[in-house]
Amino acid sequence: MATQDQLAAEKLAIAVAQAPAVIAAKATLKATWLAAAQATGGVSNEALTNLDEAVDETVFAYALSLASGDASAPKVVSFLAAPHNWYGMNVPGSRTTFDNPDTIYRKIPIDPASSYVLTGTVHAHKPVDFNFSLYSNTSATLSNLAGDQLSTNADGSFVINADSSSTGPGNHIQLVSGAASIFVRDTINEWGVQQFNSLAIKRVPSVSTQAQSADTLAATLAATLQTPAAAAQFVGYNTLGYAQPVNTLPAPSLGGTGGRLANQAATYSAFQLADDEALVVNVNLGGAKYFIAPAYGRWTITTDYINHTQTLNNAQAVPNPDGTYTFVVSPKDPGVYNWVDTVGLHQGFLNLRWQGLPATPAAVGPSATAQLVKLSDLGSVLPSTTKYVTAADRQAQLAARAASYASRYAP
Template sequence: MGSPISTPEQGRFERRALEVLAHPRMQAAVAELHDYWLDMIKPQPEMRASFDSKYPEVVFGAIIWSLNTDKERPAVVTISRIPHQLEGLEIPGSRWGLDNPDSVYRVIPIDGSERYVIRGRVPNPRLTENYFTLWTDKMATVDVLDGKSLHLDADGRFEIFVDSDEKGNRLDHVRSAPEAKEFYIRDVIMDWANERVNELSIERLGAPPKSPERTMDQQVDDAIAMLRLNIDNTARWNRQALDKPVNAFDFTIDRDTDGALRNQIYVMGHFQLADDEALVVDVGLGGADYFLAPITNQWGTTNDIQNRTASLNLNQSVRNGDDTLTYVVSRADPGVHNWIDPCDMPEGILTLRWAEFVTGRPGEGFGAKGRVVKLANLKNELPAETKWVSPAERADQLKVRAASYAWRVAE
């Protein structure tokens, strides 16, 4: 299989996004919304310092996504990527919205009154989790297809028919509706080194497009509107954690609206730590086959997910020997394998994710609890079976991590 991410179609959209970014009106809006966001958040100094590297990603994320909203000319575009190169061009990252480092997010615009067919091929091994979510302009789910249920031919290929009709005798079908706006496709990778995402393409059936392609001015307008919307949404989502007690996990998201995935459960919390403190997070899996603990900042992006343990999933973590895990968050490396690195930040947001429950719903022991301890007392606060690592072992862990992520940004 070739790269299912760095496709010619992806490259075409990324080049156009650079052109939109350079447009004078886009640059003026970027400057205006820069001040708007900072005035809204009024961040602490360290969080303010991180804004200078994170805001450009949110900007580019809005542009690349807004370019793929033409329902008469749908494409498959990957969003929420880290910075990378494209034939010598420096392509900014496009992360935003509390992104999941395990997920490759792709979007496809559709019109609820038209017909489409999504074609693709699955890799071997199959993905841990893969959902084709069709949603409205308010991010409410119209229909969702579990990728594990796809019917494959001998080469692993599939076809998904998309329309407002009954499924009939078609093997794979997503039922559309007038309010449907786009597909939001999550390919979730738990084994970064060995799992790959599905190949995907989209075909609109029926008559040729009736409307002309958007002009540059229209594309700039759409990008500005999406950037403002994404800023406001990020601030609103973060408040779900920031308005709760610090260093605790008191807000559970279990819904199929507002961008949340119907088949996942999210528990949010925010942390704020002194240099000599650590947040110990005790997690009960409750029978989940998928779990992720990622840190995001107040700008809605993850930090250095490739080169540092800024997130850990079930495959990257060491269990306690039962259906539980224990993580440590601290600015200084505590020497624990399950260290979620805040990348030099004293504060951040954790959006814990569980999915793929054996019985379909969380079982006994599900949940998360946070407690702040002094780093000097950490060994006394952790389970006896905790895996500790030396500096050399940490370096090896990070080397393997970086290499296992690299294929996602390879040309």
């Protein structure tokens, strides 16, 4: 992950995000989010304490996107990440609109009239799922190249040609009219073991370009933040989360709009929990290779998933004997291993996701149910095989989690 392009982009994005014009423009984005949230679901005083942090991280995500170059000389830069410190930089978080700690996201700007060559390596301990999605400028998916469709050499290396031709040798992405970026997702469920793919891109033929200054990018970002499009994803997902009663889960749906992964099943919902309440969530994987149960704050981002079990995937959680999973979502520790910790938050969102679904749908597809219960009543609704933990067990679980994450940003 620590490529020269990544480090340079982070350094540039820090300067862009700190520009006075960008700081002033954040107010417009914040006001739009707040109005949308107040109109749908309401906003607690607790949620207000996290609003500035969420706006700051979204703005930094925009800054990183601008710092990744343009279609004439694109760079591979990851974002939607938690704050991290490496190579002498304190890098702000860039989490926005349902970030996933199991996934690194890389958005590469492209011009459909140009040609590009992506090169990379799938390492020995490869991601459980990865995808190359061709996006329009509104993040509509135009096509998707899944990892199991990618041809690699014996050493894991690969080449993808991206151009306007309808077919091409080997791995190929057709750049159709309206294409604006290639959005890459690498997803792991065994932190510290599985490795994200290496990736680079070059335009063919290459052109000589002059990098835009931090001042120029700041002016662009400040103008962008004051447009309705800047808040569109939050507004859309906020509406989606409150499209059904709180503490319920609609049936999972496949694909969709708003930048969702085309071959992923997902369900969205808002939660509202008291200190003595929990949601018991029962999940069937439906043959998926990967599943995650994450809790988000009111502003659709995680808070501290490194030191808390704010997200649990199918490798981190303990399954039931029949292969299903049962999770307890609550602000207070329920004493069960599969605790999705809201990190003290009482209002927020759930966004359950299934990836790596079988080509032939399983007899029983992805599903999830949620039941609101009192913490004191958990024993009457949890499976008899539920794994419970002591305080020492919990500390060991959290220590192992933090250690497995630490290698991600180790120099």
